[in-house]
Amino acid sequence: MGFLGKVKILEKKVLQDDVFQWIVERPETIETLKPGQFFNFTASSTGYPLLKRPISISYFDEKQIEFTVKVLGTGTEVMSHLAVGDEVEIMGPLGNGFDQGSFHRVLIVGGGIGIAPLKGLLESGNLSVEQTDCILGFRDAPYLLDAFQKCVAHLEVVSENAEGYRKGFVTGPLEEHLNSGVYDMIYSCGPEAMLKQVAKTCNERKVPVQLLMEEKMACGVGACLGCTCKTKSGDFGFKHVRMCKEGPMFYGSEVIFDA
Amino acid sequence: MGFLGKVKILEKKVLQDDVFQWIVERPETIETLKPGQFFNFTASSTGYPLLKRPISISYFDEKQIEFTVKVLGTGTEVMSHLAVGDEVEIMGPLGNGFDQGSFHRVLIVGGGIGIAPLKGLLESGNLSVEQTDCILGFRDAPYLLDAFQKCVAHLEVVSENAEGYRKGFVTGPLEEHLNSGVYDMIYSCGPEAMLKQVAKTCNERKVPVQLLMEEKMACGVGACLGCTCKTKSGDFGFKHVRMCKEGPMFYGSEVIFDA
């Protein structure tokens, strides 16, 4: 059963100027949650901005759900002004979430705020894995490294601009890691350009990769057909599937990226 | 010189469910203020609602300005959520304000939130008067009676619904007061229907009355011609004058009310 209503903000952390975390009470009616699923947030009670804002689960347990939000535009800006004790309207859980299971060795590849749902996978998922490694990429200063450090065997961090980290994108370390040939599942979330690259790299090596994708959404429930991406199937040689319903997780082998 | 910028909210009082007061710091660049003038408020930093909200001065001194606001729709609702320490963008002072001077006996006639600028007149104005009397009308429970009690000789309060007060509108007591023939200036602010009635009653008795009028405004500075009312003059037998610039104070003898 989905939940649509207000929840109270129990905790708030500011990770960076433009990144914050909320812990909200988990509504009792929500029976199951899966890492990679998301909730749709009513950014403001005034009705503006008009559309809900999708935010991934970055941690959950029986009592609480955590969200990690990057302030980009009006919606997330308004949200950032809410304080502990305030209520916020949420709708979810939505989307398919990550496929979990038993693996030999797992590699996590996250970029920017895309690390949020990956944190959720590591902290609240039920992966059965011998070893998990992780590559995180940031444009500027990294955040949430502690959380990942705790959950993985090896953590590699790259940044385009911040000092003290390997310079560049996740793709360099990714190729190096994959060349070892030990990984049997990759999980990735980040900007579209990164996901496209990750998919390509994994597909070439025939390593299964779960991509958590992002597209502008209107309804979030599968009704408006506004959030489609292309997958390889169907009568036309491709199919438009809904990120909010059939996704946001797709396997690298099934997605067709825009040129 | 007008001021356009942010000021800090120094104090906030909730008078009723839907009526609150702010005291904000008075910007140093504002040289003169007059009771009956107003400021235009940016209700929300998100840009929605679109237009500024005009609010009258309900008290001022060298350091502070007070506003008394009734929550009606989205704009005032958003404003009501601001707290002490928050900043709010204001623009003003705007409008002509009340004409002051020396009078024998003054009668104040206020209705609903229209009592706010009249409070400003009594508390921060420089009327030179032998005696001031006052009639206030409310739909439901009255508020700010103390403030008026302190400043006037006789205060009469009517309410349409609240127990313990004379039932009805301000017009009954107004006629009784005017029949005494002692008043040489009336100040009034309230809903349009009330002002129309007040103007009629005063005009019939040839008692001068200053009406603080209200109309939807866009610019607040006289540029858009959106806030006009009709006055008796000009080539057409009437003239459209701007409430925000030539008003919001007009004499009862000059206004032509809509049919």
Add this chain to the structure above:
Amino acid sequence: MPKQDFSTSTQPDMCVDLNGLTLKNPITVASGTYGFGREYAEWIDLNILSAISVKGLTLEPREGNEGRRIVETPMGMLNSVGLQNPGVHYFIENEIPFLRSYDLKIIANINGNTIEEYCQMAELLSDADVDSIELNISCPNVKNGGLAFGTNPAVVQDVVKRVRKASKKHLIVKLSPNVTDIKEIARIVEAEGADCISLINTLSGMGIDIYKRKPFLKRGNGGLSGPAVKPIAVRMVYDVHSAVKIPILGMGGISTGEDAVEFMLAGASAIAIGTANFANPLAPKKVLEGLTQYLKQYHYDAAKKLTGDLRI
């Protein structure tokens, strides 16, 4: 509105009649915003709705437009879905039975590349268990250089005349707002035998990604909907109401009971909620409650009495 309690007043009669299509209340949902009802069934009791206009149908299945399909705009949105749908045959076989498990009327929204396609769909649906056909003439007319059917009076006349002949079902014609004179189009639609007019469809708009320096949507243009367009929609409903006698199903930015009242006062007999469903899946419930409260407060014993009831 003053916060009074009207729960004890007698319940007004909410039933309205769209010239043969009877609705238990004036609240319907707009085509393309509600799929075939399935997705929202988890979030709201579909029995609240008096009707659903289903996702725009085409003769053959369509995958719709590529690339980004949604752009948020100030209190509105642009869409360029491109009529992705499983086709009219699939709809008849698989979606009608599902919808029939609810107490609501089914309006089949049809879209053709040619007049022949419109007619074929209308014929197919004549024998199907739908309550009404909504002819969407806002789609680009491939035979006519891509300009919408609905903007050319002569083409409007032709398509309505022939679809009217092709089917005996209750027929709604949905007008495009992208025209100089909506009354002219409405009069033609009425004259050619439509039972009801729905409006407005989306306004043609565009958004440009200034960082990528190209339109957000692959086709450039998209359809603007949501509260931003409400004043335009109300004006058009008012204009059409003054021009024709057949009932109007009004839409365009409705999200509250007050909005619904506004459209009905302007001349709509019933209303549809579109974009507002995205912002609030409980919008139909909220609108129905708000409308009902207004009727009680202003002593209307029947919703239908609100239609066009302006004091001018």
Add this chain to the structure above:
Amino acid sequence: MPKQDFSTSTQPDMCVDLNGLTLKNPITVASGTYGFGREYAEWIDLNILSAISVKGLTLEPREGNEGRRIVETPMGMLNSVGLQNPGVHYFIENEIPFLRSYDLKIIANINGNTIEEYCQMAELLSDADVDSIELNISCPNVKNGGLAFGTNPAVVQDVVKRVRKASKKHLIVKLSPNVTDIKEIARIVEAEGADCISLINTLSGMGIDIYKRKPFLKRGNGGLSGPAVKPIAVRMVYDVHSAVKIPILGMGGISTGEDAVEFMLAGASAIAIGTANFANPLAPKKVLEGLTQYLKQYHYDAAKKLTGDLRI
């Protein structure tokens, strides 16, 4: 946008040319939203503006419409001012001298009840110290049953042709968005010798006071402006840019530098700020700064290179 500092980059050339009317930067203010500049002079340095299109002028003074004139709508507003203005003679004598004390171009927005009135005003202004005449053809045509001049192609042709003859001044023709095919109108305007096209004027809209059960505005209809209409305006600027060669002065909901960039990418050579002035009297400054920053960030050495520079 990433918060980088571009203050050290070289200042781009902000100058743009509207086919004979040279502007020191692309930022102007829209007719009817800025009076004759006087009221805003207290709040912003008018020298920031490259031009002002003054309040719509008529041959004789007008008191404008009665009753309420403004209705706020979701991210927009309706107005029904009805061209209240002191008349073209008063303007020439009393307002031009004031405006000339600032470094900005003066655009005289003219409005006629008849074609003759338009021509008379154009002649009068030919000898006046204005830099351009903006022909507003959105006003109701009294000889033509009240339908706007600007919506009938034949009437548009006639009025532009004759005004063009009546004056040698730089001539801008301002288009009404309430038409089926804006390109058709734009082509006519170009063919008849206009130097520049401005668009969009307001969209026809309505709001109803559900408590009084009448339209908020006495005339029913009003003109919709503000951010709500921006997607429609951008689409029309894009369409017109693809149809004509003369430059475009774009407007409709612009309130930020990003909006200005969007209009220029769509094809505008300069832009006007209207409703946004009400929400923020410093909007022109903010827009100019935002535009300049964008030009630096994307390495444009001249504002004029932005016009129509889409990657498609």
